[in-house]
Amino acid sequence: MKPLTERQTAIYEFIREKIQSRGYGPTIREIGDAFQIHSLNGVICHLKALEKKGWITRGKKMSRAIQLLGEPPMVYTTQHKVAVAMIESTYRAYKDWKSHDKEYLTDELNNYNDNIPVWRDMDDNTKCAAIEYVYNKRDTIELHSDIVESWVQATAYFMLYNFCSDITNGEEPDLEMFFDDLDFMLDEEILNDSDVQKIMGISSDFTKKF
Numbered sequence: 001m002k003p004l005t006e007r008q009t010a011i012y013e014f015i016r017e018k019i020q021s022r023g024y025g026p027t028i029r030e031i032g033d034a035f036q037i038h039s040l041n042g043v044i045c046h047l048k049a050l051e052k053k054g055w056i057t058r059g060k061k062m063s064r065a066i067q068l069l070g071e072p073p074m075v076y077t078t079q080h081k082v083a084v085a086m087i088e089s090t091y092r093a094y095k096d097w098k099s100h101d102k103e104y105l106t107d108e109l110n111n112y113n114d115n116i117p118v119w120r121d122m123d124d125n126t127k128c129a130a131i132e133y134v135y136n137k138r139d140t141i142e143l144h145s146d147i148v149e150s151w152v153q154a155t156a157y158f159m160l161y162n163f164c165s166d167i168t169n170g171e172e173p174d175l176e177m178f179f180d181d182l183d184f185m186l187d188e189e190i191l192n193d194s195d196v197q198k199i200m201g202i203s204s205d206f207t208k209k210f
Contacts, residue, residue, distance in 0.1 A: 002052075004050070008049055008055075012050055012055055014026065015068070018030075065140065083160060087135060088135070089163050094128075105124070112158060116157055118150045118153070122151065134159060
C-alpha cells in the first residue's frame with residue numbers, strides 16, 4: 001500500500017466507518033456531501049486514487065461495492081438478505097407461472113401494473129427477461145436511481161411487491177422501498193408470523209436485529 005494524502009486518509013476513514021457501522025459503503029453522493037465535493041467526478045477521482053494505491057477495490061457500476069483491502073469482507077445487511085429471499089421466492093412463483101398457459105403468465109405479470117408505472121409499460125417478453133436479470137444479479141445488484149435503469153428498479157419492486165401481496169392474502173402490502181441498498185419495511189406483525197418467517201428463512205427475533 002502506498003501512503004495516502006490527508007484528504008485521501010479522511011475519505012478512507014469515512015468509507016471504513018460506514019462499512020463497519022452499517023454493513024455497506026457510502027454512495028458517491030454521500031462521500032461528496034461529507035467532504036463538500038460538488039462534482040461526482042471529483043469523488044470518483046479520489047476513489048480511483050485509493051484503489052490505485054492499494055487501499056480499496058470497487059465493483060463496477062456499484063457505488064456501494066467498496067471493499068477495504070486487508071479488512072474483513074463486507075457482510076450484507078439483514079435487510080438485504082431478506083430482500084434477496086423475497087426475490088428468490090417470487091422467481092420460484094414465476095417459474096410456476098411459465099408452466100401454465102400464456103394467458104395465465106400474462107395475468108400474473110400484469111397484476112400490479114397500476115402500482116408500478118414503468119413495469120406497466122413493459123411487454124410480457126421484456127418483463128420475463130427483466131425478472132431473469134434481477135434474479136441472476138440479486139446478490140450484488142444495487143437499485144439506486146442514479147446507478148441502474150428504471151426498468152431494473154421496477155422489476156425488483158414488482159418481485160418484492162408480489163411476495164408481500166402473497167403473504168398478506170392479496171391485500172395491498174404496506175411496502176416501502178429504498179432502492180439505494182435494497183432495504184425495505186414491512187409491518188412488524190407480518191414479519192413475526194411464523195409462516196412468513198419460514199418462507200423467508202428468518203429467525204423469530206428478526207425484527208430485533210435492525
